[in-house]
Amino acid sequence: xxxxxxxxxxxxxxxxxxxxxxxxxxxxxxxxxxxxxxxxxxxxxxxxxxxxxxxxxxxxxxxxxxxxxxxxxxxxxxxxxxxxxxxxxxxxxxxxxxxxxxxxxxxxxxxxxxxxxxxxxxxxxxxxxxxxxxxxxxxxxxxxxxxxxxxxxxxxxxxxxxxxxxxxxxxxxxxxxxxxxxxxxxxxxxxxxxxxxxxxxxxxxxxxxxxxxxxxxxxxxxxxxxxxxxxxxxxxxxxxxxxxxxxxxxxxxxxxxxxxxxxxxxxxxxxxxxxxxxxxxxxxxxxxxxxxxxxxxxxxxxxxxxxxxxxxxxxxxxxxxxxxxxxxxxxxxxxxxxxxxxxxxxxxxxxxxxxxxxxxxxxxxxxxxxxxxxxxxxxxxxxxxxxxxxxxxxxxxxxxxxxxxxxxxxxxxxxx
Numbered sequence: 001x002x003x004x005x006x007x008x009x010x011x012x013x014x015x016x017x018x019x020x021x022x023x024x025x026x027x028x029x030x031x032x033x034x035x036x037x038x039x040x041x042x043x044x045x046x047x048x049x050x051x052x053x054x055x056x057x058x059x060x061x062x063x064x065x066x067x068x069x070x071x072x073x074x075x076x077x078x079x080x081x082x083x084x085x086x087x088x089x090x091x092x093x094x095x096x097x098x099x100x101x102x103x104x105x106x107x108x109x110x111x112x113x114x115x116x117x118x119x120x121x122x123x124x125x126x127x128x129x130x131x132x133x134x135x136x137x138x139x140x141x142x143x144x145x146x147x148x149x150x151x152x153x154x155x156x157x158x159x160x161x162x163x164x165x166x167x168x169x170x171x172x173x174x175x176x177x178x179x180x181x182x183x184x185x186x187x188x189x190x191x192x193x194x195x196x197x198x199x200x201x202x203x204x205x206x207x208x209x210x211x212x213x214x215x216x217x218x219x220x221x222x223x224x225x226x227x228x229x230x231x232x233x234x235x236x237x238x239x240x241x242x243x244x245x246x247x248x249x250x251x252x253x254x255x256x257x258x259x260x261x262x263x264x265x266x267x268x269x270x271x272x273x274x275x276x277x278x279x280x281x282x283x284x285x286x287x288x289x290x291x292x293x294x295x296x297x298x299x300x301x302x303x304x305x306x307x308x309x310x311x312x313x314x315x316x317x318x319x320x321x322x323x324x325x326x327x328x329x330x331x332x333x334x335x336x337x338x339x340x341x342x343x344x345x346x347x348x349x350x351x352x353x354x355x356x357x358x359x360x361x362x363x364x365x366x367x368x369x370x371x372x373x374x375x376x377x378x379x380x381x382x383x384x385x386x387x388x389x390x391x392x393x394x395x396x397x398x399x400x401x402x403x404x405x406x407x408x409x410x411x412x413x414x415x416x
Contacts, residue, residue, distance in 0.1 A: 024161030064391030093369035203369030251281035265290035271317035291329035297350025
């Protein structure tokens with residue numbers, strides 16, 4: 001089948017320039033299955049006009065982009081007879097809302113590689129969708145939810161992302177942190193999927209952590225350098241170093257095989273998954289910057305968040321990383337319902353004490369799929385009616401919860 005996969009354009013004034021790996025993996029799997037696949041990344045080419053003369057239009061959407069994704073789906077229905085399919089975090093967790101739009105035919109829930117291949121094969125043959133796991137769709141005016149598809153267990157079995165389908169790659173994709181570094185040929189990589197923790201603000205598909213083998217990761221690392229001339233790599237995992245023995249083996253293989261180029265732990269690391277040996281191996285393998293999700297500077301607040309770390313572990317991780325000669329980024333969040341003004345002041349004071357090279361403070365957002373989102377729905381209210389307001393980090397509270405320790409105004413004042 002002829003399939004067009006679209007990454008909607010963002011509205012944020014500055015965003016990282018890297019390939020949307022979810023679409024890239026799905027495209028690779030569809031190609032491997034014999035389908036004619038095209039990709040339009042409207043993040044990289046915001047003025048491009050989609051050609052809807054295909055059989056399937058697949059649109060990826062997180063929460064801030066879902067309204068733009070709906071506009072694309074609507075245009076597709078107006079200009080063609082293509083089946084419109086939406087996937088990503090927002091369609092997964094807000095399936096009924098997404099399928100309530102007359103221009104959305106099918107939602108692919110959770111990971112999309114195997115589901116999209118089976119769906120495309122079934123549509124090509126004109127078969128019934130009733131036993132395609134992982135999809136929701138409309139039948140006789142009603143929404144049907146098929147059973148979930150289990151997550152991919154063997155990540156090594158997936159083909160490498162279909163970078164060749166992205167116009168302008170790699171030169172167009174050259175800034176992992178646009179405000180912090182000069183443009184160079186850049187690419188990102190995912191070495192594992194999932195996270196075993198359950199932070200209240202986090203929206204995730206699966207809690208089970210599934211790693212790729214070190215050999216498979218380094219094979220792709222080499223492919224990026226030798227096939228595409230990549231000069232800088234960003235590791236995007238939620239918890240790439242969760243298996244610290246595996247993390248060290250990846251670093252050793254990169255060093256031994258002469259593949260040490262600048263790389264950045266852009267996806268962040270848990271502070272309890274690094275020791276002195278790993279920090280030193282990271283630096284030798286080319287790591288120049290790593291981010292840690294600190295979140296709070298108050299232990300009680302951290303415990304209530306469900307992060308599963310201590311302030312002592314945070315300080316140790318920053319110390320080891322700095323000693324290894326690696327720049328640090330600290331991620332901090334304000335505005336959880338349990339946070340008092342004093343707790344937020346503790347976070348600010350702790351950030352000063354840690355002295356990271358870069359500190360990123362955000363006001364928490366209650367994203368669909370997170371425990372916080374359900375808390376707001378049951379015991380509070382949202383202060384915006386547009387999903388497009390999410391993901392902008394403009395210093396505004398987008399919700400309030402009954403009995404919160406601080407008001408939205410308090411949080412916004414602390415943020416400023």
